[in-house]
Amino acid sequence: xxxxxxxxxxxxxxxxxxxxRSLVMxxxxxxxxxxxxxxxxxxxxxxxxxAAQDWIRNKAKMVVEKLPGVEQVDVEFIxxxxxELNQIQxxxxxxxxxxxxxxxxxxxxxxxxxxxxxxxxxxxxxxxxGSSIPKMFGISERPGGSNTGILPVLSRSxxxxxxxxxxxxxxxxxxxxxxxxxxxxxxxFWEDVVWGKLDYLIVDLPPGTADAPLTVMQTLPVxxxxxxFTPQDLTTMIVRKAVNMAKKMDKPxxxxxxxxxxxxxxxxxxxxELFGKSRGEExxxxxxxxxxxxxxxxxxxxxxxxxxxxxxxxxDAFTSMAQALTQALS
Numbered sequence: 001x002x003x004x005x006x007x008x009x010x011x012x013x014x015x016x017x018x019x020x021r022s023l024v025m026x027x028x029x030x031x032x033x034x035x036x037x038x039x040x041x042x043x044x045x046x047x048x049x050x051a052a053q054d055w056i057r058n059k060a061k062m063v064v065e066k067l068p069g070v071e072q073v074d075v076e077f078i079x080x081x082x083x084e085l086n087q088i089q090x091x092x093x094x095x096x097x098x099x100x101x102x103x104x105x106x107x108x109x110x111x112x113x114x115x116x117x118x119x120x121x122x123x124x125x126x127x128x129x130g131s132s133i134p135k136m137f138g139i140s141e142r143p144g145g146s147n148t149g150i151l152p153v154l155s156r157s158x159x160x161x162x163x164x165x166x167x168x169x170x171x172x173x174x175x176x177x178x179x180x181x182x183x184x185x186x187x188x189f190w191e192d193v194v195w196g197k198l199d200y201l202i203v204d205l206p207p208g209t210a211d212a213p214l215t216v217m218q219t220l221p222v223x224x225x226x227x228x229f230t231p232q233d234l235t236t237m238i239v240r241k242a243v244n245m246a247k248k249m250d251k252p253x254x255x256x257x258x259x260x261x262x263x264x265x266x267x268x269x270x271x272x273e274l275f276g277k278s279r280g281e282e283x284x285x286x287x288x289x290x291x292x293x294x295x296x297x298x299x300x301x302x303x304x305x306x307x308x309x310x311x312x313x314x315x316d317a318f319t320s321m322a323q324a325l326t327q328a329l330s
Contacts, residue, residue, distance in 0.1 A: 001037065002034060003034065008029060011063065018144025027085045028085065028194075039072070044077070047151045048146060048148075081149075088200075088201045090200045091222050095213055096207050096228045096242060097229070097240075098207050098208070101230045101259055104125075104136070105136070105310075110202055110325060111123050111202045113318070114200050115311075123160070124190065124202070125204050126206060127204050131163045132165075134161065139163075149194050182212050214249075217251060218249070222249075224251070225246045226256070227239060231273065231278055231280075232275050236282070255287075258280040259295045261296055262296050271296075296315075
């Protein structure tokens with residue numbers, strides 16, 4: 001006779017239409033009851049259309065009926081709020097005191113690094129008015145769902161991604177909103193999206209210390225913050241603002257990342273510090289946190305981002321950052 005464990009393992013084969021992640025990983029399997037040769041399965045109907053529910057019901061019956069000793073399989077759906085389905089172990093916010101320092105780039109590379117290590121990762125693009133995450137990942141597909149919830153879009157390597165840009169008619173449409181509306185959208189991305197089971201949710205914050213970052217810090221269970229900066233003189237003051245905000249919100253700083261730290265010219269085997277001397281160690285001391293990495297100006301990375309292929313990026317600097325991040329999270 002089949003066991004509950006065997007039934008749940010078989011349901012891993014059932015991928016939810018739209019997001020293409022299994023019922024188990026989206027935490028939609030609410031209950032499994034085994035009685036003699038009869039199996040009763042209760043699933044969440046959250047974010048699923050009637051057509052999707054019918055397909056899932058038939059697919060679930062088909063895979064479970066293959067188990068030994070199973071004669072009858074009954075599948076029912078119940079309403080569950082998206083927030084009740086989400087089991088996220090760590091929420092990491094990536095922030096900067098000012099715009100244009102490559103915060104979204106570092107957020108994306110952080111997600112790529114964690115995914116390559118075998119973790120289940122999602123990206124919440126909280127930069128509502130300046131979304132760039134979908135472009136870097138080559139995602140243009142609209143999120144699925146229903147009036148009960150939203151399903152994120154899956155990247156090529158299996159990361160869940162949710163961005164306001166994916167909801168716009170055109171990716172270059174301007175979002176002309178005031179702070180309260182932006183904060184509401186961020187809250188909905190947390191409460192109304194079916195993230196399911198994740199090891200890490202990376203949150204790409206808008207620059208500064210105003211409404212949107214404050215909403216994330218107050219609403220989401222942020223377990224750590226990564227601060228991004230560049231080597232200019234002005235950086236010191238700006239970084240301290242971000243550090244002070246994180247500390248006032250009682251959020252631990254996992255580390256700092258210096259972006260556009262240098263330009264490497266392989267023909268000369270030489271590093272050129274275009275924006276001045278590195279301030280990595282200085283900023284790490286100011287944040288009382290480790291320096292996770294110093295990312296160069298890399299034409300190859302820029303090309304991959306433009307092509308929507310950031311998941312293919314690799315370099316010594318990126319590998320070092322990934323290793324430092326692993327140490328900071330352990």
